[in-house]
Amino acid sequence: MLSGVTVSCFLFSYLLALVWEAVRLIGKRTGRTWITVFLLIAGLVAHASFLYYHLRLPDAAGAPLAINNWFQWSMAGSFILAILCFLLILRNPQTSVSLFLLPVVLSVTGIALVFGGSGSFGAGGSAAAWRWIHGISLLIATVFISLGAAFGAMYLVQSGRLKRRPGGQRKLRLPALEFLQRMNRWCLFATAVALAVGFVSGILLQLQTDQPFRWWEGGIVATAALFLWSSLAAMWEVFSTGSMGGRRVARLVVANFLLLVVVLTALMVSSHGLQEGRQDSPTGGQQAGEVPR
Amino acid sequence: MPWGMVGWSHHHAPVEVRERLAFSKDQAQQALEQFGQLYPETEAVLLSTCNRVEMYVAAESPEQFPPLESVARFLVEFHEESFEELGKQLRVLRDDQAIRHLFMVAAALDSMVIGEAQILAQVKQAYDHACQIASARSLMHQLFQRATVVARRVTNETDIQKRRVSIPSVAVSEIAAEFFERFDDKRILLIGAGEMGTETLRYLIDAGARRIDITNRSLSKAEQLAREFAARPLCWDDLYAAAASADLVVSTTGASEPVVQVEEFRKARTTHHAGPLLILDLAVPRDVDPQVGQLADVYLYTLDDLQQVCDRNVEARQKEWPKATQIVEQELKKFLAESAHRASGPTIQRLRRQAETIKAEELKRLLSRLEARGVDGQACKEIEQAFDRLVNKLLHPPLKSLRDHADTHHHATLLDALRHLFQLKD
Structure with missing residues (x-):
C-alpha cells in the first residue's frame, strides 16, 4: 500500500496549506489554523510513508533506513523542515509563519525533484561511519540554513514594517522580533557547527578511500565556500560588540540560503558523493533518473 | 413585574x-x-x-x-x-x-x-x-x-474588548509585544516623570518587567519614582549610556527641546550595544530627535503613532457595535419572555384549577345520574376522557396566545384580560 504514496501526495498537501494560509490574509476565516494543521498532518503522514518505503528499498532484507542518493537526502531534509514548520505553527498559531516556512519546504522538495534523480551513494566499507556522519551533518546544516532563510525573511519583513508604521492588528501577523532574532542567531551558529562537522568528516571520509583526493572538485569547493562563509558570519556575530544587530544577522542567514542553493545545485549536478560506475536508481528497480512522483 | x-x-x-x-x-x-x-x-x-x-x-x-x-x-x-x-x-x-x-x-x-x-x-x-x-x-x-x-x-x-484604546495599554500590549516575547529580562529605561510614562511603566510591570532604570533631571524625583516602582534611579548624565544599552526606552519629560540627540546617541550605541531598541517617545514636544529612528535596529514611536493605533482600535470596536447590541437585544427578548412566563405562572395555575373544579363538579353530577340509569363503567370512563379533552381544548387557545406574546407588551394586557374574563381571584 505504501508504494502508492508519491511525491505529489505530500507536495499537494503542503501546497494546499500554503494557499490556505495565503487566503487568511484576504478575509477572516474561522478555524483557519486548524485547517492548516490538518493539511500539514496529512502531508507529513504521506511524506513519512514515502520515506519509510523508499529508504528501505535498497536493502529490503531489514537493514536500517538508509539514505542512498541525493533525491532521498533532499526528501529527508524537506521532511525534517516540514516537521519543524508544523511545530512552529503549533507554537505560534496566530501568526503566518507557515507562509514563510512552507515555501522553503517546497523549495527543498523541488530541488530534489529537479536535480536529485540519478546516481547512488556508496554504501558499506570501512568509511561507512564517516559517510553517515558527513551526510547527516550536511543534511542538518541544510535544514538550519533553510529554516534560517525563512526566519531571516520574516525578521526583515517584520522589522521593515515596524520601522515604517505603528503596529496594531495586522492581517499578516508574525512572531515578535525578539523570537525571530533568537531563531536567526540559533540557525547561524547551528549551521556553522553542522557544516564544520560535515566538512571535517568529508575530509576524513576522503582520506579513508583508495581514490585520490580531488580538492578542485566542484562539490568540495562549493561546500568549503559555504563552510567558510557561515563560520565567518558566526564569528562576526560572536565577536562584534554586544551583537551585530538583528537586521544584519537576518541578511546573513538569507545570504546563507542563497549560497546553499548554489552549493546544492553544484553538488547534485556533479558526481560528488556518488559511487563511480554505479548509476542505479534510488528505488532499486527503477531506472536511472526516474523518481517516484 | x-x-x-x-x-x-x-x-x-x-x-x-x-x-x-x-x-x-x-x-x-x-x-x-x-x-x-x-x-x-x-x-x-x-x-x-x-x-x-x-x-x-x-x-x-x-x-x-x-x-x-x-x-x-x-x-x-x-x-x-x-x-x-x-x-x-x-x-x-x-x-x-x-x-x-x-x-x-x-x-x-x-x-x-x-x-x-x-x-x-x-x-x-x-x-x-x-x-x-x-x-x-x-x-x-x-x-x-x-x-x-x-x-x-x-x-x-465580538472583538469589542480585544483591542486596547489607551496610549499606555496600546504601547505595551500591541507595540512592545511586536518586539518582545517577555519583559522580565529586558532592560527598561524611563526618562522623565510624566504621567503617561509612569502609567506605561505600570503596564510593563504587569507584563513582567523587572529591570527598570529611571532617570530624571531631578535625581530626587527619579529616586522617589524608583522607590515606587522598585526600580534603579540614574543620574541625568547617564542618560545616553543607559538608553544605548536598554531594550526599551519610555520618555515623557516636559523638556522643550529633544533630550536625546542623534549624534550622541549614535556614539553611545556604538560603544555599548547594538541590539534592537524600541523607543516610546510619549512627550509633547518630542524628547527624542526623529533622526534617532533612522538608526539601524532602532524603532522610534511617538505619541502620534500610538494615537493612530488607538484610533484604529476605537474604529474597530465601533464596527463590532451592531453585533454587540444584537446580542443585548436577543438576551433582552429572552429575559422578558422568561420573566413574563414566570409572572403568568400563578394565573395559569388558577385558571387550570378553576376549570378542573368545574369539570369535576359537572362530571360528578352527570355520572351519578348515569349510574342510576345503569350505564356501565366503560361508558363512564369515556365520558370522563371527553370532559378532559373538552377542558384542554377550551384552555389551549388562550394559553397559547399568552405564551406566544410572552416577549411583547401585550402579555400584561392578555394576562389581565384572562383574570377578568375568567374571574380569577388571588
Whole structure:
C-alpha cells in the first residue's frame, strides 16, 4: 500500500496549506489554523510513508533506513523542515509563519525533484561511519540554513514594517522580533557547527578511500565556500560588540540560503558523493533518473 | 413585574455631580439597608463607579413598586444634597429600557471607553453587596445572572474588548509585544516623570518587567519614582549610556527641546550595544530627535503613532457595535419572555384549577345520574376522557396566545384580560 504514496501526495498537501494560509490574509476565516494543521498532518503522514518505503528499498532484507542518493537526502531534509514548520505553527498559531516556512519546504522538495534523480551513494566499507556522519551533518546544516532563510525573511519583513508604521492588528501577523532574532542567531551558529562537522568528516571520509583526493572538485569547493562563509558570519556575530544587530544577522542567514542553493545545485549536478560506475536508481528497480512522483 | 433604574452617568452628569453622589462600599450598604426599611418588598442593587451612580429596583407587582422619583430623591438625600439641583441630570428608565441599560452597562457598551474590562467586575460586586444584606433576591438574581451572560457573550462573540484604546495599554500590549516575547529580562529605561510614562511603566510591570532604570533631571524625583516602582534611579548624565544599552526606552519629560540627540546617541550605541531598541517617545514636544529612528535596529514611536493605533482600535470596536447590541437585544427578548412566563405562572395555575373544579363538579353530577340509569363503567370512563379533552381544548387557545406574546407588551394586557374574563381571584 505504501508504494502508492508519491511525491505529489505530500507536495499537494503542503501546497494546499500554503494557499490556505495565503487566503487568511484576504478575509477572516474561522478555524483557519486548524485547517492548516490538518493539511500539514496529512502531508507529513504521506511524506513519512514515502520515506519509510523508499529508504528501505535498497536493502529490503531489514537493514536500517538508509539514505542512498541525493533525491532521498533532499526528501529527508524537506521532511525534517516540514516537521519543524508544523511545530512552529503549533507554537505560534496566530501568526503566518507557515507562509514563510512552507515555501522553503517546497523549495527543498523541488530541488530534489529537479536535480536529485540519478546516481547512488556508496554504501558499506570501512568509511561507512564517516559517510553517515558527513551526510547527516550536511543534511542538518541544510535544514538550519533553510529554516534560517525563512526566519531571516520574516525578521526583515517584520522589522521593515515596524520601522515604517505603528503596529496594531495586522492581517499578516508574525512572531515578535525578539523570537525571530533568537531563531536567526540559533540557525547561524547551528549551521556553522553542522557544516564544520560535515566538512571535517568529508575530509576524513576522503582520506579513508583508495581514490585520490580531488580538492578542485566542484562539490568540495562549493561546500568549503559555504563552510567558510557561515563560520565567518558566526564569528562576526560572536565577536562584534554586544551583537551585530538583528537586521544584519537576518541578511546573513538569507545570504546563507542563497549560497546553499548554489552549493546544492553544484553538488547534485556533479558526481560528488556518488559511487563511480554505479548509476542505479534510488528505488532499486527503477531506472536511472526516474523518481517516484 | 416592574423594573426600574434611576441614576447619573457620564452621559448626562459631569464628574462634579457624580462625585457628590458617589457611594463608598459602606455607604452603599447603609443606603440599601435604609432603602429596604422604606420599601421592604422592593429589591434593589446600587452600582457606584467613577462613571456612574445607578440604582436598579424591581418588585413582584406594580403595587409593591416605589415611584422612581422617590428612589432618586432617596439617593440624593442620602448624601444630604439638593434634589432640585442634581435631579436635572437624572436619568430614569423603566421595565425593558432599564433591563437593556443594565445589559449594556455590564457588557461595557455604555462605558466611557467602550469595551473596558473593569465594569463587569464592578457590576458583580454591586450585586454581591446587595445579596449580602438581602436587598437583592430572586428578581435581581435573575436579572444580574442574565447581565453576566450578556457580558460574557459580548466578550466572546465580538472583538469589542480585544483591542486596547489607551496610549499606555496600546504601547505595551500591541507595540512592545511586536518586539518582545517577555519583559522580565529586558532592560527598561524611563526618562522623565510624566504621567503617561509612569502609567506605561505600570503596564510593563504587569507584563513582567523587572529591570527598570529611571532617570530624571531631578535625581530626587527619579529616586522617589524608583522607590515606587522598585526600580534603579540614574543620574541625568547617564542618560545616553543607559538608553544605548536598554531594550526599551519610555520618555515623557516636559523638556522643550529633544533630550536625546542623534549624534550622541549614535556614539553611545556604538560603544555599548547594538541590539534592537524600541523607543516610546510619549512627550509633547518630542524628547527624542526623529533622526534617532533612522538608526539601524532602532524603532522610534511617538505619541502620534500610538494615537493612530488607538484610533484604529476605537474604529474597530465601533464596527463590532451592531453585533454587540444584537446580542443585548436577543438576551433582552429572552429575559422578558422568561420573566413574563414566570409572572403568568400563578394565573395559569388558577385558571387550570378553576376549570378542573368545574369539570369535576359537572362530571360528578352527570355520572351519578348515569349510574342510576345503569350505564356501565366503560361508558363512564369515556365520558370522563371527553370532559378532559373538552377542558384542554377550551384552555389551549388562550394559553397559547399568552405564551406566544410572552416577549411583547401585550402579555400584561392578555394576562389581565384572562383574570377578568375568567374571574380569577388571588
